[in-house]
Amino acid sequence: MQLQFAMDVSTLDEALALCRQVAEHVDIIEIGSPLIKNEGVTAIRAITASYPDKTIFADMRTVDAGALEADMAFGAGADLVSVMGGADDDTVRGAVAAARRRGKGVVADMTDVRGCVLRARELAGLGVEFCEFHAGGDEQALCRYSVRAVIEAGRQSEAPFSVAGGVDLDSILDVRASGAVVAVVGAAIRRAPDPRAAAGAFRVAIDTASVFGDVTPVRQGRPHGIPCGPGPGQGRARRLADRARNA
Amino acid sequence: MQLQFAMDVSTLDEALALCRQVAEHVDIIEIGSPLIKNEGVTAIRAITASYPDKTIFADMRTVDAGALEADMAFGAGADLVSVMGGADDDTVRGAVAAARRRGKGVVADMTDVRGCVLRARELAGLGVEFCEFHAGGDEQALCRYSVRAVIEAGRQSEAPFSVAGGVDLDSILDVRASGAVVAVVGAAIRRAPDPRAAAGAFRVAIDTASVFGDVTPVRQGRPHGIPCGPGPGQGRARRLADRARNA
16 A cells, blocks of 8 residues: 655645655655645646656646646646546546556545445546545544545445545554555644654554554455455565664 | 636636737636646736736635635635535635635536535525536537536526536527526637637627617526516616627
8 A cells, every 4th residue: 555645735835845854755745736726737847856756646636627637737747636536527538548648647536426436436447546535624624524434435436546534543554454555644744743753654554564464453344355465565565664664 | 697708728828818808898707727727826816917807716616625725816816716516515614704704705616516406505505606507628528518408507596606618609698598697608709710809799798688688588487586687787788788889
């Protein structure tokens, strides 16, 4: 499972300052919608240039003009772009076609998608890399919110999925055990007293589980067809875990 | 009914060139999502500075962080911002609260919203200025697409609404007769051989109907409670119509 850091900040200066602290521990750097809307693709271009070895995820959250907006982000260096999972199929197809022309990928953001479990299967059929089961910040602020429901929806979809929305050290291993391909962490790193140490702790938690298997109780049973032991990424995961332990 | 010009271009230079041609004929200048994502709020700031007497609509299409994104656009000078109609209620509330603090407004974009007629009534209750019943460019490209269905959905909502998505000179009077508060026109102006003349033709069509009443057949009957004859804007509409005719 890869670790995606969601930078929910509005300025490039803040984003670059955060990247300097946490980039060594994360696989995917997510450039959030507010930052893109505030600074434009300049933000994507600057972060891509500074971190060429990282996967750069531009959270475009496209709802229309799929090819145009995807091309804009890919042209600035992004490796992954998001479209809203509830967008018209042709919007998704346009973004996927743009991605395939460049050997890049599209992620479907499932925020506010009704019937998200079935829709995720359709989106996988349309060619997205994975679906991000996602509770936005406004939804997380509600007292009834729990990331467990988001994890469970992703698991039920049986499509490749990531989980975003309040993932913390208490829930990261549940995310991994669910079979998610990516865990998205934002505030738990950004708002930590020491973001670098926080990112490192997530790295260790993920990589330790990759090497030794999941030890967290899986509340809803194993996902279908997704083994939870060390997978194809074991070699790289072990190296990362060793590095984190020895750091 | 006001005329909103949707600039579906990606660069500020293209947008300013279009504004120079059509601004005199339109009430609301819409800065599209691709332009905002490409150039950031700089685009909003530049257009607002050039057209201080126009209503500036920033098509932010916010799906989360309602207050943050609305504040960003209002801070750059926008008068109206859009949130997605399918967004979480708290996202809409956040944007509306930000608008009220500044005496500005929020528009709900109904693209891809299931149950959009009922949702529009909820959104009106949450405090949006109006709901934009909207078919995106990707949806319009489908052979089965008709703007009549979009108009009819807006009419049925009985909430204040605008219509966007392929509105042309053939349909503009149907939009007006439906009781829409705003007609959004994009490609029919932008792709016209002479955008200035095209915008002027929309202006004359709207203002003539405002003065003399609707002469187009209303296919689905009058909307409830919305008179179609000359309304409160008659004086201004007549001046505009006279000016357009005498131009």
